[in-house]
Amino acid sequence: MFEQGGPPSSVLGLAPVIPVVVLDDAADAVPLARALVAGGLPAIEVTLRTPAAPAAIRAIADEVPEAVVGAGTLLSPGQVEAALTAGSRFLVSPGWSPRLLGAMQDSGVPFLPGVSTASEVVTLLAEGVTEMKFFPAEAAGGTAYLSALAAPLPQARFCPTGGIGLASAPSYLALPNVGCVGGTWMLPAEALAAKDWDRVRRLAQEAAALAA
DSSP: OOOTTSOOSOSTTSOSEEEEEOOSOGGGHHHHHHHHHHTTOOEEEEETTSTTHHHHHHHHHHHOTTSEEEEEOOOSHHHHHHHHHHTOSSEEOSSOOHHHHHHHHTSSSOEEOEEOSHHHHHHHHHTTOOEEEETTTTTTTHHHHHHHHHTTOTTOEEEEBSSOOTTTHHHHHTSTTBOOEEEOTTSOHHHHHTTOHHHHHHHHHHHHGGGO
């Protein structure tokens, strides 16, 4: 599926769930990543929403080689460059522009540009992009919308993210055009604040079991 230390060939299929991580303290990155990997979720998206994100990505890349760390919430070509410099092995954006898409296409690593409409999907397919993030999943129409896209646009595959939890994830994963889902439910704020990595590991195991 991927070579340790190198980029995966595809983001979809690394795990049924990609944890979407927001870190305020880069010192938490390594124990958090180890807990997620131990729970069966090796693909970890660290969002560039905080100043600590680049250092967190670098720490995971350097110290948790069994993890596949990526960068999320990418909004500009400059952020793509910063994410790659930090060691990101995949890229995720909530939406896309021609400049951002070009930077991701030139990155040499797999990427998921965000879409929420059929027109965006068609436009990306015309650019040769077949793997996308569907965001914000629940607000944009959820499983009903993705199911409706499957017949006319079967070549498009998605990682829905946004408002998905343990209860709703299976209905997304059952769709033929969904490869995985993104979520934060295995990263409750109180567990992160308490540095309760064992709880994170247990919740990750629960999420990983959705593949069964």
